Amino acid sequence: MLEGIGLGLRQPIASDLFALAPPSLKWLELHPENYLARGGRYATLLRQARERFPLLTHGLSMGFGSLTPFDPDYLRQLRALVHELGCPWHSDHLCFASVDGVYLHDLLPLPRNLESIKLVVQRIAEAQDALGVPIAVEHISYYATPPGNELDEVDHLCAILERADARLLLDVNNVFVNAMNHGFDPRAFIDRLPLERVVQLHVAGHHVRADGLRIDTHAEPVCEEVFALFAYTMNKLARPLPVLLERDEQFPVFAELVGEIERLDAIYRAALSPLRSASSGSEPRPHGHVEPRP
Amino acid sequence: MTLAEYQRAIVQLGFAADEPQDPALAPFALYRQMIRARLLAMAEVAYRRSWALLGAPACSASFARFLALEPPKSPLIREVIGAFAAFAEAELGALTDPPRTSWTGALLAGAPPEARDLLRFEAAKWRVASAPAPLPAGALSEVDFDGVLVLNPSLELLALDFAVCEPGAGPPAEDPHTLLVYRRRDDDDVRWYRAPALLAELLVMASAPAVPPATLGGLVAALFARRAPAPGQAEPLLEELAAALTVAVERDVLWGVRAPESG
Numbered sequence: 001m002l003e004g005i006g007l008g009l010r011q012p013i014a015s016d017l018f019a020l021a022p023p024s025l026k027w028l029e030l031h032p033e034n035y036l037a038r039g040g041r042y043a044t045l046l047r048q049a050r051e052r053f054p055l056l057t058h059g060l061s062m063g064f065g066s067l068t069p070f071d072p073d074y075l076r077q078l079r080a081l082v083h084e085l086g087c088p089w090h091s092d093h094l095c096f097a098s099v100d101g102v103y104l105h106d107l108l109p110l111p112r113n114l115e116s117i118k119l120v121v122q123r124i125a126e127a128q129d130a131l132g133v134p135i136a137v138e139h140i141s142y143y144a145t146p147p148g149n150e151l152d153e154v155d156h157l158c159a160i161l162e163r164a165d166a167r168l169l170l171d172v173n174n175v176f177v178n179a180m181n182h183g184f185d186p187r188a189f190i191d192r193l194p195l196e197r198v199v200q201l202h203v204a205g206h207h208v209r210a211d212g213l214r215i216d217t218h219a220e221p222v223c224e225e226v227f228a229l230f231a232y233t234m235n236k237l238a239r240p241l242p243v244l245l246e247r248d249e250q251f252p253v254f255a256e257l258v259g260e261i262e263r264l265d266a267i268y269r270a271a272l273s274p275l276r277s278a279s280s281g282s283e284p285r286p287h288g289h290v291e292p293r294p
Numbered sequence: 295m296t297l298a299e300y301q302r303a304i305v306q307l308g309f310a311a312d313e314p315q316d317p318a319l320a321p322f323a324l325y326r327q328m329i330r331a332r333l334l335a336m337a338e339v340a341y342r343r344s345w346a347l348l349g350a351p352a353c354s355a356s357f358a359r360f361l362a363l364e365p366p367k368s369p370l371i372r373e374v375i376g377a378f379a380a381f382a383e384a385e386l387g388a389l390t391d392p393p394r395t396s397w398t399g400a401l402l403a404g405a406p407p408e409a410r411d412l413l414r415f416e417a418a419k420w421r422v423a424s425a426p427a428p429l430p431a432g433a434l435s436e437v438d439f440d441g442v443l444v445l446n447p448s449l450e451l452l453a454l455d456f457a458v459c460e461p462g463a464g465p466p467a468e469d470p471h472t473l474l475v476y477r478r479r480d481d482d483d484v485r486w487y488r489a490p491a492l493l494a495e496l497l498v499m500a501s502a503p504a505v506p507p508a509t510l511g512g513l514v515a516a517l518f519a520r521r522a523p524a525p526g527q528a529e530p531l532l533e534e535l536a537a538a539l540t541v542a543v544e545r546d547v548l549w550g551v552r553a554p555e556s557g
Binding site: 033036037038039040041042043044060061065066067071074096097098099100101102103104105106108110111115116119143144145146147148213 | 295296297298300301302304305308309318321322324325328329332333365366367368369370371372374422423424425426427428448477482484
């Protein structure tokens with residue numbers, strides 16, 4: 001079972017990652033868009049990563065709320081990669097990323113209404129059928145509110161998860177960033193989520209602009225509030241699962257990333273220690289674990 | 295506003311040359327900045343020398359026109375960056391090949407003559423860096439006249455007018471040649487090699503689609519027919535070709551030969 005702290009596979013840190021990874025680093029996450037149909041350095045990087053770590057795929061371009069049909073070549077190549085790597089699920093974002101065949105290469109918020117719920121549910125089913133693995137949906141950070149909102153964020157997310165019978169990739173930093181930018185309680189948001197559907201967590205740093213707006217950059221250290229929210233979330237989950245430290249830019253010396261990994265791991269293990277004591281060495285059963293579809 | 299109307303408005307916001315003034319979209323202005331900055335930053339990295347030669351204002355303006363006229367059509371960002379080179383090359387070409395078109399921005403009008411070649415060279419390096427280069431299905435053997443040449447799948451042949459492959463102190467001289475851009479099998483670095491004219495001619499012939507593919511002997515016969523060497527010159531030409539093929543194998547441009555298709 002894939003669990004514990006992971007890190008994003010990124011070219012600028014790859015050599016340090018392979019040479020200096022601490023024992024607490026258990027797995028790596030990759031963006032398939034960087035590796036599909038690609039030779040050269042990225043192919044080598046993928047091969048080296050596979051030799052050392054279990055891998056999970058996390059896409060950037062499916063946009064479950066997009067009006068552009070999925071690119072068949074992308075799906076075919078992604079299916080091959082996901083199965084080659086033995087990923088138990090594939091994750092992508094609850095957003096739109098393209099329309100009429102034009103790709104934004106960013107994650108845009110959807111209007112939170114029935115129309116978007118129907119579209120997203122249909123596309124998650126389509127993606128699961130095409131890939132042959134369960135889909136985990138990640139909710140995004142957003143900086144503007146689309147017209148046509150009829151639901152609050154958590155109700156919209158819960159309706160999609162329920163109707164699509166989908167897994168949730170819970171991004172703790174996104175919850176915090178949205179809570180600060182849009183004025184809600186991040187713990188109350190997490191309290192309302194169907195935590196039995198959570199299969200993976202993301203934790204990241206973010207940028208705080210001079211005007212106070214927080215931008216989900218993945219280019220800064222994890223802040224204290226996000227560490228605290230991660231601890232809160234883990235204590236509520238109280239079961240093993242993969243937790244990713246997301247860092248995409250402005251990489252510090254690797255020792256700093258190791259420090260963050262070890263701090264996340266300590267929080268993670270503390271949250272699981274009652275469970276592990278109780279099971280006294282037997283494999284812990286995840287609470288409310290959603291079985292993958294055949 | 296329907297879901298489709300909203301999404302199309304955001305695409306317009308992201309890629310239109312001028313920022314839309316619709317007040318309903320004002321809260322999304324940050325997304326326009328983020329979308330454009332991400333793509334532009336990657337293009338600057340991919341075409342670093344072109345950026346330096348043409349200047350950031352000209353390149354940024356060309357990139358803005360690219361986004362407006364040919365917005366990204368691929369989920370793979372590297373393909374979008376690759377498509378920009380073709381767009382910018384067309385812009386540069388339109389400046390030098392009459393008739394000049396009015397939409398090609400005045401900022402590129404002062405482009406030096408080697409700019410187009412430099413952009414093509416950097417674009418080739420960008421593509422070759424990521425090109426899949428799988429080993430062929432059949433067995434490879436040493437080069438002989440009865441076999442079909444197996445070229446390095448990452449190889450690109452560039453016909454250039456200027457020696458842009460090595461940056462020098464001054465502008466490169468006009469010097470038509472064929473540049474081979476490729477990766478070796480044993481490492482991931484992008485390499486380039488200025489091919490002797492005879493080898494370049496043969497590789498261009500070998501790269502052309504043919505059914506069934508010609509054997510090396512067939513290619514050489516066609517090459518000799520084209521060049522029509524004078525009496526006594528055929529043997530030196532053959533020796534020159536043999537030496538060029540040896541170099542091509544040593545450089546991993548040429549992987550060997552495979553058996554011709556039977557029947």
